Amino acid sequence: MNAQASPSAAFDVQRIRADFPLLSRTVHGKPLVYFDSANTSQKPESVIAAVDTHYREHNANVSRAVHQLGEEATAAYEGARDKLARFIHAGSRDEVVLTSGTTQATNLVAYSHVLPQLKAGDSILTTVMEHHANIVPWQLVAARSGATVKAAPIDERGELIVEKYVELLTPEVKLACVTHVSNVLGTVNPVREIARECRKRGIPLLVDGSQAVPHRRVDVQALGCDFYALTGHKMLGPTGTGALWAKREHLEAMPPFFGGGEMIREVKFSGTTFAAPPHKFEAGTPNIAGFVGLAAAIDYYESVGFTAIEAWEQQLLHYATERLREIPGLRIIGEAAEKEPVISFLLEGAQATDLATLLDLEGVAVRSGHHCAHPLMQFFGVPATLRASLAFYNTREEIDSFVAALLKVRRLLR
Structure with a gap:
């Protein structure tokens, strides 16, 4: 990868994704959507x-x-x-x-x-x-x-x-x-x-x-x-x-x-x-x-540059937040004025672990649980949340796939 991006340049996320071998695999026959980077990030070929x-x-x-x-x-x-x-x-x-x-x-x-x-x-x-x-x-x-x-x-x-x-x-x-x-x-x-x-x-x-x-x-x-x-x-x-x-x-x-x-x-x-x-x-x-x-x-x-990384990740965060807000019964936990691309949420009538398991069947990897933050869960009065954590190698299309999977799972659980 040798794509030094400037603030005004288009962020070539597909070129970046080509540097991460694991992002091209499938899970349960579906293209992988990896939204668990706060847990561990994927590794580029150079690493x-x-x-x-x-x-x-x-x-x-x-x-x-x-x-x-x-x-x-x-x-x-x-x-x-x-x-x-x-x-x-x-x-x-x-x-x-x-x-x-x-x-x-x-x-x-x-x-x-x-x-x-x-x-x-x-x-x-x-x-x-x-x-x-x-x-x-x-x-x-x-x-x-x-x-x-x-x-x-x-x-x-x-x-x-x-x-x-x-x-x-x-x-x-x-x-x-x-x-x-x-x-x-x-x-x-x-x-x-x-x-x-x-x-x-x-x-x-x-x-x-x-x-x-x-x-x-x-x-x-x-x-x-x-x-x-x-x-x-x-x-x-x-x-x-x-x-x-x-x-x-x-x-x-x-x-x-x-x-x-x-x-x-x-x-x-x-x-x-x-x-x-x-x-x-x-x-x-x-x-x-x-x-x-x-x-x-x-x-x-x-080589990528943090100016480009921050700008792209903030776009992804904004887009994912707006798409999730469209889902009936979905509650986002934590809406601070300044955030990095991490969204914790709950879906009415569904256990976090059940949701994560069903999303995995759709190829979507998110984390469920207390995220090693029991006191925070106690503050919000919940035992667990789902967490979608994004990185600069993610795309808007993956967010669309994630939302579609959530809506499908929601229908199954109703």
């Missing part, structure tokens, strides 16, 4: 080829050999760190810790940054709309220290009530957390404003960027947060990849979370001297081929 080439031509462990293969593998792995640092506008490559994803990244902050300073009476602030990965780690460290976890409220549109969030930034808060984009609602939160309020109070802010990085240009320095977590498999990359960006002063002060090889300078039974950040947080053999693939995914995003 698949990069992983394949690594195993065929460069496979070796990193940082452990002076032979040619070891040097090639190390250069490719560290090259992925360089690309990630540039991709999110980190101040330095040494601020990027390579992880298995956002879950490992948030747990690293929980146990290495937060737990050592927590005591009874302290608290951690998160929000009602968070993924479990931005709730459960804080609960675990709070339980070990006598601290508490507080959740800022949202409104019926699925928007964070920012003034309430700010009110909860009290002196006992040792860490504030917020998702950049809700994985259920698509809501885009005002991270810069939240970060500004946190800085005024000297409270570090962690941002879950899993659902933001695939859809928009992210500049961690401009956002003003202290920690930013992302997941590779949601941004065209392989599973088991991701990163934690953190301000250098935090990484310097944080003790290691995992122990083992490659995160040390010297080991003696009298004590161990650890490597400098970010390597002191990367014990053991990493997912080398995965990060080679993630580097290729970043190259692919750059």
Whole structure:
């Protein structure tokens, strides 16, 4: 793919789709309509080829050999760190810790940054709309220290009530957390404003960027947060990849979370001297081929351009929302003013899981369930929703097929 799109150029979605092998397959004899990219994105041929080439031509462990293969593998792995640092506008490559994803990244902050300073009476602030990965780690460290976890409220549109969030930034808060984009609602939160309020109070802010990085240009320095977590498999990359960006002063002060090889300078039974950040947080053999693939995914995003991606995805979101509103008895959950292309919904008289199963028979892949967001489901008073999550490789014609399948299923269920 080498189609650098400009804001004025027509978005050649068919050319892009040709780069994604899986999008051409059929399911139950029907053309696949893949609307589950918030769960995991599909992979372009260049990512698949990069992983394949690594195993065929460069496979070796990193940082452990002076032979040619070891040097090639190390250069490719560290090259992925360089690309990630540039991709999110980190101040330095040494601020990027390579992880298995956002879950490992948030747990690293929980146990290495937060737990050592927590005591009874302290608290951690998160929000009602968070993924479990931005709730459960804080609960675990709070339980070990006598601290508490507080959740800022949202409104019926699925928007964070920012003034309430700010009110909860009290002196006992040792860490504030917020998702950049809700994985259920698509809501885009005002991270810069939240970060500004946190800085005024000297409270570090962690941002879950899993659902933001695939859809928009992210500049961690401009956002003003202290920690930013992302997941590779949601941004065209392989599973088991991701990163934690953190301000250098935090990484310097944080003790290691995992122990083992490659995160040390010297080991003696009298004590161990650890490597400098970010390597002191990367014990053991990493997912080398995965990060080679993630580097290729970043190259692919750059070749398409986020200006073009954002514009096309917003067109798809608007069109899908309007088409879904035409269906009698359909309720959209979350209608924030600023959203990414994620739509959660319910259809009157139908269970979410039943709907998803019947839609699958029509070739349509959507996710049903609580989406790792139990507190959010409780807020809206529902056990589950259907979620259609789109990406820049989707089309208006697929939305039409999705709506037609929904109408067919609705007739069957009546």
